[in-house]
Amino acid sequence: MTTLDTLELPETKDPYEPVVARLIETEPLTELERLFVFEPSDGQVLGHRPGQFVQVWIPGVGEAPISICSSPTRGRTFELCVRRVGEVTSHLHRLTAGEEIGVRGPLGNGFDMTAMQGQNVLVIAGGLGLAPARSVIEYVLDERARFDEFHVLYGARSPAEILFRHDLIRWRHREAINLLVTVDRPDEQWRGRSGVVTKLFADLPRLNPERTCAVVIGPPVMFKFVVVELLARGIPHDRIFCSLERRMRCGIGKCGHCQINADYVCVDGPVFTYERMRELPEAVT
Amino acid sequence: MSARILNRDELLRLIDEAARDRRLIGPVRHGEHTFYEPADRAAELDLEGPPCVYSPKAHFFPPEETLLTFERKSRSFVTRTVRHETPTALVAVRPCEIHGIRLLDHVFGAAPADEGYLARRRATFIIALDCIHPCRDEAFCGDLGTNTAHLGFDLMIRRLSDAEEGSREAERFELISATEDGASLLSRTRLGRTVDRADLDAVRAYERSKASAFPRRLSCEADRLPEVAQRGYASAVWERTAARCYSCGSCNLVCPTCYCFNLRDEVSLDGKSGARVREWDGCQLREFALVAGGHNFRAAPAERLRHRVMRKASWIAQRTGLPGCVGCGRCDRACTAKISLVEILNTLAREQDHDHAGHS
Numbered sequence A: 001m002t003t004l005d006t007l008e009l010p011e012t013k014d015p016y017e018p019v020v021a022r023l024i025e026t027e028p029l030t031e032l033e034r035l036f037v038f039e040p041s042d043g044q045v046l047g048h049r050p051g052q053f054v055q056v057w058i059p060g061v062g063e064a065p066i067s068i069c070s071s072p073t074r075g076r077t078f079e080l081c082v083r084r085v086g087e088v089t090s091h092l093h094r095l096t097a098g099e100e101i102g103v104r105g106p107l108g109n110g111f112d113m114t115a116m117q118g119q120n121v122l123v124i125a126g127g128l129g130l131a132p133a134r135s136v137i138e139y140v141l142d143e144r145a146r147f148d149e150f151h152v153l154y155g156a157r158s159p160a161e162i163l164f165r166h167d168l169i170r171w172r173h174r175e176a177i178n179l180l181v182t183v184d185r186p187d188e189q190w191r192g193r194s195g196v197v198t199k200l201f202a203d204l205p206r207l208n209p210e211r212t213c214a215v216v217i218g219p220p221v222m223f224k225f226v227v228v229e230l231l232a233r234g235i236p237h238d239r240i241f242c243s244l245e246r247r248m249r250c251g252i253g254k255c256g257h258c259q260i261n262a263d264y265v266c267v268d269g270p271v272f273t274y275e276r277m278r279e280l281p282e283a284v285t
Numbered sequence B: 001m002s003a004r005i006l007n008r009d010e011l012l013r014l015i016d017e018a019a020r021d022r023r024l025i026g027p028v029r030h031g032e033h034t035f036y037e038p039a040d041r042a043a044e045l046d047l048e049g050p051p052c053v054y055s056p057k058a059h060f061f062p063p064e065e066t067l068l069t070f071e072r073k074s075r076s077f078v079t080r081t082v083r084h085e086t087p088t089a090l091v092a093v094r095p096c097e098i099h100g101i102r103l104l105d106h107v108f109g110a111a112p113a114d115e116g117y118l119a120r121r122r123a124t125f126i127i128a129l130d131c132i133h134p135c136r137d138e139a140f141c142g143d144l145g146t147n148t149a150h151l152g153f154d155l156m157i158r159r160l161s162d163a164e165e166g167s168r169e170a171e172r173f174e175l176i177s178a179t180e181d182g183a184s185l186l187s188r189t190r191l192g193r194t195v196d197r198a199d200l201d202a203v204r205a206y207e208r209s210k211a212s213a214f215p216r217r218l219s220c221e222a223d224r225l226p227e228v229a230q231r232g233y234a235s236a237v238w239e240r241t242a243a244r245c246y247s248c249g250s251c252n253l254v255c256p257t258c259y260c261f262n263l264r265d266e267v268s269l270d271g272k273s274g275a276r277v278r279e280w281d282g283c284q285l286r287e288f289a290l291v292a293g294g295h296n297f298r299a300a301p302a303e304r305l306r307h308r309v310m311r312k313a314s315w316i317a318q319r320t321g322l323p324g325c326v327g328c329g330r331c332d333r334a335c336t337a338k339i340s341l342v343e344i345l346n347t348l349a350r351e352q353d354h355d356h357a358g359h360s
Helices: A087-093 A127-142 A165-172 A197-203 A220-232 B008-018 B095-109 B115-122 B180-189 B197-211 B222-231 B237-242 B250-254 B301-320 B330-334 B341-359
Strands: A019-028 A033-040 A053-058 A062-067 A078-083 A100-107 A120-126 A150-156 A178-183 A212-217 A240-243 A271-273 B003-006 B023-030 B033-039 B064-072 B077-081 B088-093 B124-129 B155-159 B173-177 B261-267 B273-280
Touching: A033 A087, A033 A100, A053 A078, A053 A087, A062 A078, A062 A087, A062 A100, A062 A127, A062 B261, A078 A087, A078 A127, A100 B077, A120 A127, A120 A197, A120 A220, A127 A150, A127 A165, A127 A212, A150 A197, A165 A178, A178 A197, A197 A220, A212 A220, A220 A240, B003 B008, B008 B023, B008 B088, B008 B124, B008 B173, B008 B180, B088 B095, B095 B115, B095 B124, B095 B301, B115 B124, B124 B180, B155 B180, B173 B180, B173 B197, B222 B301, B222 B341, B237 B301, B237 B341, B250 B330, B301 B341, B330 B341
Parallel strands: A120 A150, A120 A212, A150 A178, A212 A240, B023 B088, B088 B124, B124 B155
Antiparallel strands: A019 A033, A019 A100, A033 A078, A053 A062, A053 A100, A240 A271, B003 B173, B023 B033, B064 B077, B064 B273, B155 B173, B261 B273
């Protein structure tokens, strides 16, 4: 045996061994997205932070990294919003309550909610980005006293693609949150705002940039434009938190698939400050 | 650390002793090439030949392996972790390869540890073989300091007679231990003899000879490589070089420090059971950075080539503190398009010297 520090450590649980999670209930959100409520079958809690993800495993099909869309303040269950795009997600969409899948995680760094304490929180979400953003939004609502002003800007492509309609309605009726929603392509029934998500900045009150944290989650093209708006409002680089998406495989910083320059999205992210992203040219290409 | 002096016959007996309760793996010759392969006896190994075509990483991190098996129940499933820990004596591992293994140890050992890798690693007794001169023109281990290793093996062989004129009868090997297991094999077998004064002279001659045998091939100091690579991020060298890259991944395949992998499921015909399998992947392959929905974060060959070189010259060292490239030159040899890592690094260093001269 060759003596090296890492080889002397006691054996730990295998990082590729999933825990079993049971599907409690599921409901359609749009034509392509469904919400899934899971519970770890071993009676444990997942113990996640807002913004973390899990590797969902359908035995015989494969794994897919999925953001957790519920807040850890909501009990023993955890929720996933899944768009049907590939094999794993298609199988997920066919699951019925009571069936069990494998889950590895929570993985990734998640949002540093402590750093946002006492600050104004401004969430900007585009498209499917509302799913991870929801873990932050519900967290802030549940711990409302710990944060100052709370603004949420959400942009969807069309009214039919709006996610979490019931939640949006519930949130809108709370005084503790300023929620603005827009769609890129309105239809005839749409009576809300239209245009890209950055247009909503015009309706924001002035925020003290030294006391504001921004959470940005959406498709790569959205980041560039949103960051321009945030910088124009003087929000410091280290208080703009972006969640990036890559195809994580191992989820534990080894396999190399989610690497962006020197960083691994699965362990150094998925949440990066804009300050760090500036050093990662591949981050939003 | 303990050391003994052995002749060839004693060395072969020592290796056979190391392999008595273990599987023996070492360089086996096929035509011009050698490969790390199982052998029955030390005498079957080629200890004089060139380094093996593939690095020994495959022994700890096989090209394909089962991580766990599963069985589907009606609405659920059960899994079972698979371990492979055949005790093995891995022989004639070169210093550059020892550095490669150390990097893999660091990566797979970092929390959460890859227990499958560590199980294989713990079950392996390593006998390294030092190099007194570069094995081939493509090697630049002398520039990186990876032509020498002081730990990461159980025993190391140094062929002292390489530094001397002499016949085969005078062939002398120094065996140095770096672990208790290595030292105990030396003392248990009591092969050869202890080091005497004449041997010490030979050791000094060996070290002198080695110190001047490795030509400098990098045009900058090794500790400047991370900086040179970073500053060369926008260089034209990537486009220019990648124009002839086939994105075949041969460089990834032979590299001792490439460890990227993919995970996939295999399933039985009846769909009731299967396995979770890990297989090597390579950053030069087009699909490597493809994400769900079809976007490819490194669609251009130049982006992929740059990614690999940045990892080797800068990013791995930044993350681990260990060399991301060990200078073995395998990628240069394996490249069907004759792309050379050293040439790329030297081009970057040269461009920056010019820039610097231009600005001053």
